Amino acid sequence: AQTVTQSQPEMSVQEAETVTLSCTYDTSESDYYLFWYKQPPSRQMILVIRQEAYKQQNATENRFSVNFQKAAKSFSLKISDSQLGDAAMYFCAYRSEETSGSRLTFGEGTQLTVNP
Amino acid sequence: NAGVTQTPKFRVLKTGQSMTLLCAQDMNHEYMYWYRQDPGMGLRLIHYSVGEGTTAKGEVPDGYNVSRLKKQNFLLGLESAAPSQTSVYFCASRTDRVGYGYTFGSGTRLTVV
Numbered sequence: 060a061q062t063v064t065q066s067q068p069e070m071s072v073q074e075a076e077t078v079t080l081s082c083t084y085d086t087s088e089s090d091y092y093l094f095w096y097k098q099p100p101s102r103q104m105i106l107v108i109r110q111e112a113y114k115q116q117n118a119t120e121n122r123f124s125v126n127f128q129k130a131a132k133s134f135s136l137k138i139s140d141s142q143l144g145d146a147a148m149y150f151c152a153y154r155s156e157e158t159s160g161s162r163l164t165f166g167e168g169t170q171l172t173v174n175p
Numbered sequence: 176n177a178g179v180t181q182t183p184k185f186r187v188l189k190t191g192q193s194m195t196l197l198c199a200q201d202m203n204h205e206y207m208y209w210y211r212q213d214p215g216m217g218l219r220l221i222h223y224s225v226g227e228g229t230t231a232k233g234e235v236p237d238g239y240n241v242s243r244l245k246k247q248n249f250l251l252g253l254e255s256a257a258p259s260q261t262s263v264y265f266c267a268s269r270t271d272r273v274g275y276g277y278t279f280g281s282g283t284r285l286t287v288v
């Protein structure tokens with residue numbers, strides 16, 4: 060079974076600075092997707108960024124980018140120019156393309172605080 | 176608005192009581208999921224469905240049952256609630272088309288006393 064590990068339960072960053080959230084995963088599969096989700100206090104799950112395992116290029120969405128190291132099974136999220144609205148719980152998630160159901164496996168989450 | 180609707184949003188149960196959580200989606204999605212979220216454990220999959228009339232166990236299925244009699248609805252049942260089932264429950268749905276993402280409901284906070 061696949062596992063996803065986020066080793067940083069909490070992180071903090073100053074407004075306008077850059078922060079990196081770590082995520083590692085364990086799988087024997089070669090075809091999969093990786094995701095970062097943001098969960099603000101409203102509890103809504105918001106997709107931040109997605110990476111397809113067969114793509115070498117790291118995904119980028121505005122101020123959010125990933126460092127995808129497939130051999131190391133690492134998938135970190137970098138938030139540049141942090142804003143107060145970025146404060147939230149962030150979840151890393153894995154989806155296999157080789158098993159049925161397109162199920163997501165989540166990490167434990169990292170609570171990000173943005174200080175003004 | 177199109178999306179995933181969960182009812183109720185909050186509920187307090189006594190140990191041993193039963194209840195059903197309803198998830199409804201209006202996007203004609205094939206796949207539906209029930210997750211529970213607990214502090215320090217992320218979201219864990221309880222049960223899922225790959226189409227009308229189908230259900231399958233996820234990571235933590237014990238104490239729960241599900242049904243998908245209609246494509247748009249996915250019901251999660253607790254037959255005899257236990258304090259360990261105190262959690263926030265999320266429903267999600269997804270099309271079976273490649274490259275499309277998930278839509279999550281806003282969650283149900285359940286407390287079992």
